[in-house]
Amino acid sequence: xxxxxxxxxxxxxxxxxxxxxxxxxxxxxxxAKYLCYAIVALGIGLAWGQGGMLTLGQGVFxxxxxxxxxxxxxxxxxxxxxxxxxxxxxxxxxxxWTPFANPVFALGMAVLGPVxxxxxxxxxxxxxxxxxxxxxxxxxxxxAAMVILLVGQQGLTGxxxxxxxFFDLFGADxxxxxxxxxxxxxxxxxxxxxxxxxxxxxxxxxxxxxxxVRDGEDRVRxxxxxxxxxxxxxxxxxxxxxxxxxxxxxPVVGIISPALLxxxxxxxxxVAVAVGGRHALAGAVLGAVLMGYAKTAFSEQFxxxxxxxxxxxxxxxxxxxxxxxxxxxxxxxxxxAT
Amino acid sequence: MRIPHxxxxxxxxxxxxxxxxxxxxxxxxxxxxxxxxKVGLLHSLSGTMAISEVTVRDAELLAxxxxxxxxxxxxxxxxxxxxxxxxxxxTFAEKATKLIRQDKVATVFGGWTSASRKAxxxxxxxxxxxxxxxxxxEGLESSPYIFYTGATTNQQIIPGLDYLKExxxxxxxxxxxxxxxxxxxxxxxxxxxxxxxxxxxxEEYTPLGHTEYSTLVNKVTQAKPEAVFNTLNxxxxxxxxxxxxxxxxxxxxxxVLSVSIAEEEVKGIGVxxxxxxxxxxxxxxxxxxxxxxxxVKAFKDTYGQDKVTSDPMEAGYNAVYLWAEAAKKAGxxxxxxxxxxxxxxxxxxxxxxxxxxxxxxxMYKTARIGIVQPDGLIKQVWDSGKPIKPDPYLKGYPWASxxxxx
Numbered sequence: 086x087x088x089x090x091x092x093x094x095x096x097x098x099x100x101x102x103x104x105x106x107x108x109x110x111x112x113x114x115x116x117a118k119y120l121c122y123a124i125v126a127l128g129i130g131l132a133w134g135q136g137g138m139l140t141l142g143q144g145v146f147x148x149x150x151x152x153x154x155x156x157x158x159x160x161x162x163x164x165x166x167x168x169x170x171x172x173x174x175x176x177x178x179x180x181x182w183t184p185f186a187n188p189v190f191a192l193g194m195a196v197l198g199p200v201x202x203x204x205x206x207x208x209x210x211x212x213x214x215x216x217x218x219x220x221x222x223x224x225x226x227x228x229a230a231m232v233i234l235l236v237g238q239q240g241l242t243g244x245x246x247x248x249x250x251f252f253d254l255f256g257a258d259x260x261x262x263x264x265x266x267x268x269x270x271x272x273x274x275x276x277x278x279x280x281x282x283x284x285x286x287x288x289x290x291x292x293x294x295x296x297x298v299r300d301g302e303d304r305v306r307x308x309x310x311x312x313x314x315x316x317x318x319x320x321x322x323x324x325x326x327x328x329x330x331x332x333x334x335x336p337v338v339g340i341i342s343p344a345l346l347x348x349x350x351x352x353x354x355x356v357a358v359a360v361g362g363r364h365a366l367a368g369a370v371l372g373a374v375l376m377g378y379a380k381t382a383f384s385e386q387f388x389x390x391x392x393x394x395x396x397x398x399x400x401x402x403x404x405x406x407x408x409x410x411x412x413x414x415x416x417x418x419x420x421x422a423t
Numbered sequence: 424m425r426i427p428h429x430x431x432x433x434x435x436x437x438x439x440x441x442x443x444x445x446x447x448x449x450x451x452x453x454x455x456x457x458x459x460x461k462v463g464l465l466h467s468l469s470g471t472m473a474i475s476e477v478t479v480r481d482a483e484l485l486a487x488x489x490x491x492x493x494x495x496x497x498x499x500x501x502x503x504x505x506x507x508x509x510x511x512x513x514t515f516a517e518k519a520t521k522l523i524r525q526d527k528v529a530t531v532f533g534g535w536t537s538a539s540r541k542a543x544x545x546x547x548x549x550x551x552x553x554x555x556x557x558x559x560x561e562g563l564e565s566s567p568y569i570f571y572t573g574a575t576t577n578q579q580i581i582p583g584l585d586y587l588k589e590x591x592x593x594x595x596x597x598x599x600x601x602x603x604x605x606x607x608x609x610x611x612x613x614x615x616x617x618x619x620x621x622x623x624x625x626e627e628y629t630p631l632g633h634t635e636y637s638t639l640v641n642k643v644t645q646a647k648p649e650a651v652f653n654t655l656n657x658x659x660x661x662x663x664x665x666x667x668x669x670x671x672x673x674x675x676x677x678x679v680l681s682v683s684i685a686e687e688e689v690k691g692i693g694v695x696x697x698x699x700x701x702x703x704x705x706x707x708x709x710x711x712x713x714x715x716x717x718x719v720k721a722f723k724d725t726y727g728q729d730k731v732t733s734d735p736m737e738a739g740y741n742a743v744y745l746w747a748e749a750a751k752k753a754g755x756x757x758x759x760x761x762x763x764x765x766x767x768x769x770x771x772x773x774x775x776x777x778x779x780x781x782x783x784x785x786m787y788k789t790a791r792i793g794i795v796q797p798d799g800l801i802k803q804v805w806d807s808g809k810p811i812k813p814d815p816y817l818k819g820y821p822w823a824s825x826x827x828x829x
Contacts, residue, residue: 111524115517172563172607236601236630245602245631246512246538250545260549340513340542385521388507392469 093281100273110262117269117337119377120276122354123370124330127276128323129358130369131283135292136319137299138216141351142224145231146199146324148346150331152235153198155248155341156182157191162252169248175240182241188255195332196325203324207317214313216302225348232347247342254336265337272333276370279326283366286322295319360402362411371410459502460495460756462487462743463522465533465543470510471632471657475735476535478687479557480505482736483532485725486743496747497754504528512542519546519554529756530555532742535735536656537561537604544569553758555746557739559682559704561607562815563826568758570765571785572738572745572777574705576611577814582790583652583680583703584615586805592650592678594622596643598663599654601628608654608682611817611826618822624648629655634662640670644677651679660684664696674699685733686801694799704734705788706774707801715773731799732773741772741786745779776810785813 105113125143132138159167166178185191206227210220235242242248257264286292297305298312305312335341344350354373361372379398383391406413464483466476487501495501504526506518515534522528523546530553534540537560547554547568554569562576587595597612599605609626616623624646627639640663643651655663660681667679680701686708689697708719708731718740722732745768750756753764766781778787787810793801817823 109525111520169603172561172603174606174610233630239601239603239606244606246541249512249516249542338513338517339545340516342512342538342542344511345513381517384507384509384518388505389468391507 097277100277101270104273105266105269110265113269114265114337115377115381116374117265117272118334119374120269120272121330121334121337122357122377123373124272124276124279124333125327125354126358126361126369126373127279127283127366128326128330129354130363130366131287131326132319132323133355133358134363134366134369135287135299136295136316138316138320139218139221139355140224140320140323141221141348141355142226142228142231143323143327143354144228144346144348144351145224146203146327147331147334147350148231148235148341148343149198149202150195150328151335151341151345152242152248152331153185153191153195153328154332154335155251156185157188158251158254158335159248160186161188161254167243167248168250169243169246170240173240173244179241192332196328199324199328200321203321204317207320208313211313211316211320214302225351228346228348228351232343235343243342245343247340247344249340249342251336251339259336259339268333268337272337275329275333279329280366280370283322287366291315291318356399358409360399360409362409362415364408365411365415368409368411375410458499460497460499461502461504461526461528462746463519463526463528463531463533464503464505465508465515465518465522465531466535467510467539468505468507472508472510472535474691475657475687476508478730478733478736479535479739481726482722482732482740483557483743485722486740488725489721490743490747496750497756501747508533508539512536512538515539516542516546519543520550523547523550523552529553529750530746530758530761532557532739532746534558536602538602540569541603551758553746553761555739555742557742558735559738561604562611562817563607565783565785565815567762567784569784570742570745570779571783571813571815572742573735574788574790575785575813575815576608577817577820578705578788578790578811579682579703580608580611581615581820582807582811583682583701583792584612584619584621586701586703586792587650587652587678587680588619588621590650590678593620594624594647594649596624596646596648596651597626597654598639598643598651599626599628600631600633600656600659602631602656604656605654609652611823612652614822614826615820629659631657631659633659636663636666639663640666640672643667644670644672648677651677653679653681654683655681656683658691660688661692661696664692664700668696674701684795685735686731686799687733687736689795689799689801690731694795694797697795698797700795701792701804702795702801703790703792704801705791706734706737707791707793707803708732709793709800709802710774710791712771712773712775714771718773734774737773741770741774741777744770744772745777745786749779778810780813783813783815785815787812 125147129143132140236245251259253259294315298315302312357372357376358369362368383394464480466480467473468477487503491500508515508518522531532555534556535558540556544566555572556569557572559574559579597609613623678701682703684702719732723730748768749761749765753760765779769776769778775789789810790807791803792805793803796802
């Protein structure tokens with residue numbers, strides 16, 4: 086029992102104690118950013134790795150969470166209209182914005198909004214037995230549509246600029262190092278709890294059913310289960326995680342814009358999960374942190390050609406280890422055990 | 424689930440080790456200490472904006488090299504730290520933080536799009552660091568931690584409108600990309616038109632990167648305007664001018680005045696499609712001035728004889744010199760001292776005399792209207808005679824009183 090939980094406990098101590106002590110504040114908030122992406126990746130790992138639903142549009146849910154939070158932060162500043170509305174020629178606060186002045190509503194919307202959309206979409210799509218590439222294309226189209234919508238509604242959403250220039254979060258100065266450290270701990274804590282909960286879900290009867298749906302949907306249906314329900318619930322859970330990650334991301338990074346949730350960032354996250362290993366939840370988390378770190382490190386070292394390095398890393402991992410880094414580690418571990 | 428624990432152990436061990444690894448690589452280099460001064464250059468080196476921004480970065484590197492050759496600043500050499508904003512606004516904010524907090528640069532030269540400036544602004548204000556922004560923009564902003572070396576509206580857009588008015592053009596059509604610069608610029612143009620008896624026949628926006636213009640060109644030609652005011656940015660201009668030409672519109676029958684097309688962009692659009700059209704800037708490669716002759720020669724010698732120089736490149740090149748001058752005057756690179764020393768500094772630059780207005784941290788600049796020539800360069804046909812005082816909030820224009828506070 087102790088042996089079983091030792092690795093997780095080690096990580097928890099490293100993440101919650103060692104990292105805040107050892108890292109500079111700037112690096113710590115970068116790590117917090119990677120961990121936000123890791124929360125999204127965990128959801129993708131659940132939906133794609135366990136459930137076989139290749140979702141290329143998690144950015145949509147991430148964005149809904151992020152924009153909900155950003156709207157609250159903008160209104161919490163006080164001092165009249167948000168800055169971007171002033172220069173977009175909006176004269177009074179749109180009705181859509183009013184309820185977001187309440188932090189409970191904003192946070193609730195950040196999670197429940199994506200869940201609701203995923204439930205509606207899942208019910209419509211999975212009942213029609215849309216799956217595989219068709220489902221992937223559909224989610225990707227959703228991400229593209231979301232960006233067009235956000236850019237087009239400049240007075241409501243800040244357009245291509247998105248929203249930035251946030252000052253305080255529940256009374257704490259967002260710029261202060263202590264606030265950033267606190268935020269990091271919250272993000273790390275949320276990721277830890279969600280990881281444990283997701284693992285519990287995967288190991289439960291529901292988890293077995295989910296894997297069964299992935300591997301043989303028709304057989305599961307013949308056994309009397311409704312695969313559409315199983316898939317919808319899973320998809321909604323992954324959407325909720327992405328929404329929560331978005332809400333945490335905004336105070337950590339201090340900006341949300343359509344560039345963060347379009348087709349490309351959604352794909353990047355799926356790539357990160359593939360690199361980490363989609364069949365293991367921890368692989369998804371590892372992939373997101375690693376790809377996030379690689380992006381920062383490569384672009385700092387080689388400002389001119391870092392995109393090639395990032396691409397090369399992906400191709401290398403995919404050709405040498407189709408099951409991702411988790412696959413390599415798993416093989417290495419089972420080899421050592423025998 | 425046979426393997427998750429080992430991997431999870433890996434996750435944070437790697438990331439913590441990796442992050443603290445980079446930390447040790449950056450010895451706390453006090454910006455003013457040692458024999459070097461670090462300055463940050465933050466432009467898009469990848470993505471849609473790279474084509475324009477790389478040239479500004481090159482001009483800034485040239486200025487740094489020249490200053491170093493002449494002995495540096497306060498007896499110290501300037502060391503550029505180059506970062507890639509990747510045409511992505513959140514990345515600009517992240518890299519700005521990195522330059523300020525980790526590299527501890529004395530100042531940053533960077534940005535192009537208004538969106539990137541809006542994303543960086545809170546970072547510079549938060550850490551009380553300096554940004555030099557080298558591109559013309561929509562005005563209505565004056566951050567205490569940004570110096571604007573490009574034109575504000577009363578040094579580019581309003582002179583452009585004055586020019587159209589002088590030419591007797593009274594019916595105008597507005598075409599722009601869908602983001603903050605064109606929308607704000609058009610708000611100003613509409614207020615100007617209302618006060619000057621001009622008529623706006625239509626206002627159309629397309630997303631950044633849009634390339635299908637037949638519908639829009641139809642709308643424009645059917646409205647029969649006497650002139651078009653164009654605030655499209657980037658690649659879209661290529662498709663727009665091609666469509667316009669194939670629809671039979673000429674520079675004589677319906678001139679299209681552009682404020683985002685300089686020598687570099689003319690090459691991309693194709694001279695055939697745009698020759699004869701007017702543009703509004705503060706500097707052209709052909710601007711006749713000994714400082715410009717030297718700048719054009721130095722740039723071509725460094726980067727190739729086929730290269731052109733443009734207004735934003737010149738403004739970036741100036742920014743480095745202006746900051747260096749302010750630092751010399753202050754006797755330190757400390758931000759508040761430099762800001763204080765900067766007001767009133769006047770230098771002969773390739774565009775002519777440039778003076779820093781201490782109050783707004785904008786520049787006095789000469790407005791120039793030019794016509795695109797068949798050889799791809801731009802010939803000046805009108806200028807404001809003397810540098811215009813920057814007025815980012817258009818306080819000096821009664822018709823603009825409603826704009827600053829929407």
